[in-house]
Amino acid sequence: MPKVVIPVKEEILRLAERRKARGAIDDIGQHLAELIDLGFEYRFERLYREFEAGKISLEYFADELGLGVRELYAELEGRSLPTSNIQRQR
């Protein structure tokens, strides 16, 4: 996994240090990396809901995530989600 230096809000760092002190986590860096993953997931799900509702297009969805359309297509396939958001009225 590539390593990057990023600014972290002090309160987030303090919370991570506290969790480590309590023994809830082993490594602060790994914990922060998990938070970044959760952030991506949150953003993906939020945008997917907008896509599903037809408010944004597939390509706009990809742009907002920083992915190409083909990468988003693969991401949706990997999650067993359709790449078309057109559906019959229920």
Next chain:
Amino acid sequence: MKVVFDAGPLITACKFKVGEKLVIDHLLTGCRVLIPPSVEEEVAVLGARYPDGVAAGERIADDRIHVISVNAYRWERHLLGYALGDGERDSIELCVQEPEVQALVTDDHLAFVVAARLGLTVWMLPDLVVELANRRVLTGEMAIAILEAIRPRYRAGVIEYSIEKLREVDGDA
């Protein structure tokens, strides 16, 4: 028959196979597929690490899929008001620009609605398959095989509806 594809259906058509042939090759027997450069970029350049991106690139290179530049952005201001990407906007503009385009082929709800509001004929990829069966370019059997192959990319009801339409075509024969 000339049709313009946006990125989603092009990826799907270049990804799934029926028999030994990719779906796109079955479609190309009955229609001329046009795409704007932005769709080529998304599918064949940025998507070049995927087999379907390579397949699209090969068909562009030997002129089976035609890349046409958008010269005039007639609806630019209107289209910028929607949460569309460049490829979707350019595909819509290409339909307006090029003579005798039969339809925009998109599987995207927003692009579908926006294009329909502009007065364009819009089809999903399964609609194109049904149309080609209607025109006897594809047999009913082949059309069903294509619809079944691409089914995983669609929401419930879409493929079922197309199969119903195919039965009407067969009934008319």
